[in-house]
Amino acid sequence: MAVLRVDGISKEIQGRRIFSNVCLEVHSGERVALIGRNGVGKTTLLKCLMGNLDVDKGSIHRGIGLSDYGMMEQHAEIPEYMSLFDYVFSAKHDLYEAKQSLLGLEKRVAESSTHESLFSAYAEALNHYLKLDGYGQEVDAGNVLRRMQFPESSWTQPYVTLSGGEKTRAQLARLMVLRPKFLLLDEPTNHLDAEMLDWVEAWVRQYRGTVLFVSHDRHFIDAVATSTYELTDAGLNYARGGYTAYRVKQNSLEQSRQAIYDKQEKERQALISAIQRYREWFQKGHDAASERDPYAKKRAAKNANRFQAKTRALKQLEERSIEKPKKEMNARIDFRDGQFNAKHMITLDHVSFSFEADHLYFSLLNLSVNRGDRIAVMGQNGAGKSTLLRLLIADLTPDCGHILRHPELRVGYFAQQVDVLPMDRSILACMLELPGITQSLARESEWKWLSLHIPEA
Numbered sequence: 001m002a003v004l005r006v007d008g009i010s011k012e013i014q015g016r017r018i019f020s021n022v023c024l025e026v027h028s029g030e031r032v033a034l035i036g037r038n039g040v041g042k043t044t045l046l047k048c049l050m051g052n053l054d055v056d057k058g059s060i061h062r063g064i065g066l067s068d069y070g071m072m073e074q075h076a077e078i079p080e081y082m083s084l085f086d087y088v089f090s091a092k093h094d095l096y097e098a099k100q101s102l103l104g105l106e107k108r109v110a111e112s113s114t115h116e117s118l119f120s121a122y123a124e125a126l127n128h129y130l131k132l133d134g135y136g137q138e139v140d141a142g143n144v145l146r147r148m149q150f151p152e153s154s155w156t157q158p159y160v161t162l163s164g165g166e167k168t169r170a171q172l173a174r175l176m177v178l179r180p181k182f183l184l185l186d187e188p189t190n191h192l193d194a195e196m197l198d199w200v201e202a203w204v205r206q207y208r209g210t211v212l213f214v215s216h217d218r219h220f221i222d223a224v225a226t227s228t229y230e231l232t233d234a235g236l237n238y239a240r241g242g243y244t245a246y247r248v249k250q251n252s253l254e255q256s257r258q259a260i261y262d263k264q265e266k267e268r269q270a271l272i273s274a275i276q277r278y279r280e281w282f283q284k285g286h287d288a289a290s291e292r293d294p295y296a297k298k299r300a301a302k303n304a305n306r307f308q309a310k311t312r313a314l315k316q317l318e319e320r321s322i323e324k325p326k327k328e329m330n331a332r333i334d335f336r337d338g339q340f341n342a343k344h345m346i347t348l349d350h351v352s353f354s355f356e357a358d359h360l361y362f363s364l365l366n367l368s369v370n371r372g373d374r375i376a377v378m379g380q381n382g383a384g385k386s387t388l389l390r391l392l393i394a395d396l397t398p399d400c401g402h403i404l405r406h407p408e409l410r411v412g413y414f415a416q417q418v419d420v421l422p423m424d425r426s427i428l429a430c431m432l433e434l435p436g437i438t439q440s441l442a443r444e445s446e447w448k449w450l451s452l453h454i455p456e457a
Contacts, residue, residue: 001028002063003182003210004049009058011044018044021235022058026182031204031211033221033242036231042214043074045231046184049212070180072171074187074214078159084170085155089141091178098129099138141177148173149196149380164191164416165381172200185213189220191416193380218243257325264321271314278307342406345369346392351401353384353391361387364401386416 003026010020019041026032036042047053049060050071062069070091078087090096105122112118129135145155148169162170168191175183188204189197197220204211204224215221221228222242230237230246239246282304348367354360361384369375369392377385390396391403393413421430431442 002026002061003028003030004063004212005061006049007059007061009048009055009060011041011048011053012056013044019231019233019235020057022231024229024236026210026212028063028210029208031207031224031226032213033225033228034212034214034231035216035221035228035243035246040231040233042231043186046071046186046212046214050184064181068181069184070175070178070182071184072175072186072188074190076167076171080158080160082159083156084150084159084162085141085145087159087170088145088174088177089138091174092137095132095134095137098125098132099134101125102129102134137177141173144173144176147176163382163386165193165196168192169196169381172203181209183207183209183211183213185211185215187214187216189215189217191381194378196381254325257322261322261324264317268314268317268321271310271317275307275310275314278304278310282307342408343371345371345406345409347404348391349402349404351391351398351403353387353396353398355387389413 004024005026006022006024009022011018022045034042034045044053048055050069051066082090086096089099102122102125105118105125109115109118109122142152142155146152150166150169150173159167159170168188172188175185185204188200192200201220201223204213211224213224222244225242226240228239228241228243228246230250237246237250239249346367346369348365351365351367352360352363365388377388379385387396391398393411394403394405395413428439428442431437431445432439434442
């Protein structure tokens with residue numbers, strides 16, 4: 001059964017074409033990977049499939065209702081006050097609203113114990129919540145959180161304070177509570193540690209419903225996908241199997257297109273040379289011909305016919321010709337370190353840090369970062385990896401211990417969640433604020449980076 005069928009849909013936002021001519025069919029039980037370069041429109045396509053955005057052209061046919069769809073978003077907008085437990089439990093919207101109504105009435109009853117109408121309203125809300133098996137559903141949500149390695153002490157923590165990996169786990173937990181028949185996952189492996197990556201891989205493979213997921217993780221795609229689509233400017237390319245199978249098929253197609261193009265160009269050049277040659281012969285024959293030399297006139301006419309035949313052949317070739325296969329621009333990144341020659345860059349001496357008194361991230365940590373080092377920081381989600389980096393760049397201050405930095409050290413920091421950039425300003429405007437950046441250099445850099453093809457990681 002086709003859970004989803006998409007026929008030639010297109011989408012524009014503020015006059016910019018996001019994607020066009022997208023055709024897709026997903027059957028029950030399939031695990032479909034959606035790949036493509038950054039900015040090509042993968043997330044926008046998922047939002048269209050979920051009904052969150054309208055398409056400008058084409059149609060979407062859903063074999064099951066939207067109530068059976070569940071989507072994990074790449075950047076979910078969650079109220080600052082919402083706790084981890086409430087975020088996961090709110091997957092069942094009606095149940096969550098009933099719980100909030102019940103809690104609100106509980107508070108009002110506690111404040112005004114003599115108002116009979118409040119007691120009646122509270123009793124009615126409680127009965128409704130019991131009929132929905134609200135308390136049983138709360139137990140199920142708690143079990144899911146434990147399965148996703150969230151201790152009960154973290155359930156009241158605001159969702160927005162979680163690490164990137166913890167947020168990904170929380171979103172997956174929310175979907176597990178919802179139990180949709182059709183899962184749409186937007187980069188579900190982002191920020192996950194190795195143990196949780198293995199768990200998610202196994203969970204997706206064993207999921208009894210249908211899954212459509214966006215990913216740049218080659219290993220994950222190969223491990224779970226039954227088919228792979230690549231979203232391009234021209235639509236979707238398809239292959240049965242995972243990323244490796246898709247690349248084998250695409251490489252074969254690209255080689256075939258290149259061979260056809262090379263043969264076409266060789267034939268084109270041969271026709272152009274023949275046309276030029278017959279034109280010259282015709283002109284020479286025509287100039288030499290006279291009424292007294294009928295043989296020269298006949299030869300000139302013959303060359304004219306050949307010239308016209310080759311011209312027609314060239315026109316026909318150009319009408320059926322294919323465009324030259326385009327080669328993507330690959331990223332070539334060179335981080336230059338200037339004239340800084342010191343050996344010791346940063347030293348941590350018995351450093352301890354905690355956000356709260358009962359949550360110590362690390363204690364008496366010692367670390368030296370020297371010139372030329374390439375250091376990987378590994379650990380479970382929430383262990384404090386990003387916190388350590390923020391200590392290194394002096395964005396946070398340790399509770400005890402010392403962090404020594406060379407006075408001439410300059411640090412470039414790429415955060416896991418880029419929340420320091422103003423969302424209401426353009427990329428160009430932000431770049432022009434950098435020292436020594438001219439408008440021409442900023443525009444050139446912007447074009448280079450936004451036009452690059454970053455290979456799937």
